[in-house]
């Protein structure tokens with residue numbers, strides 16, 4: 001049985017285990033629940049699955065029993081997801097969670113923090129801030145709340161999957177790319193001391209400089225860090241298959257290049273890609289991008305053929 005990888009060792013090479021988290025119930029429109037299965041069936045995955053160091057572990061679903069509220073369904077999925085991610089890490093593998101709406105981040109990063117034993121750094125790349133609490137949300141949608149939960153603020157039923165209290169160190173958490181948010185969530189992040197590098201600041205200094213600054217902050221977390229990438233961070237003209245498209249956004253190449261560099265950073269513990277909505281995809285371009293993002297962090301390996 002391989003031993004867990006110590007957090008500060010270089011991230012690569014390690015086997016990458018993909019865990020699908022098929023939740024749509026955190027959003028107003030549930031279409032993202034089809035994301036993991038659609039990607040698993042796509043031509044893009046078909047080409048990637050021959051990679052000798054990438055495996056599809058399993059796909060988890062939000063339970064669908066009558067009488068369960070959306071929050072209870074998300075809580076049950078996140079509990080199982082946290083365990084699956086922790087198991088992958090205990091087996092010495094690198095977990096890559098594919099969502100599903102962004103509420104699944106509660107499970108992913110709770111599982112990673114639990115195995116690290118201490119709160120983490122996290123780079124949150126997104127068009128939104130996802131930092132509402134039940135008291136401040138305008139929509140009631142739980143995919144608008146996961147970052148607040150991971151910082152220890154939110155409904156108690158969503159806070160118990162990892163470390164007691166918080167899963168993240170606010171001082172080593174960065175939100176990169178937001179261009180659609182409400183005042184209350186921006187205020188919470190500011191109060192907690194989370195660095196937010198919004199779309200305007202990125203436009204002013206360039207993506208490469210903004211990304212480098214973000215990585216320097218999160219990678220300085222003493223017990224490791226993660227990356228969660230909401231596909232709606234990209235410009236929907238390039239990446240249409242997302243749950244909550246917002247005008248403008250990041251280019252694809254700059255982020256792929258950034259991920260390539262990040263994959264070599266010591267301390268990167270896991271990766272998450274969320275909000276894939278296959279219903280809105282056009283000609284598979286979003287699935288192709290997901291495959292490119294996975295390939296960017298995968299260890300180099302010869303194809304099994």
Ligand SMILES: NC(=[NH2+])NCCC[C@H](N)C(=O)O
Nearest residue numbers: 102128139141143144181244
């Ligand atoms: N993961 C996402 N797509 N989040 C969108 C959140 C949008 C809005 N701020 C809300 O709370 O409803």
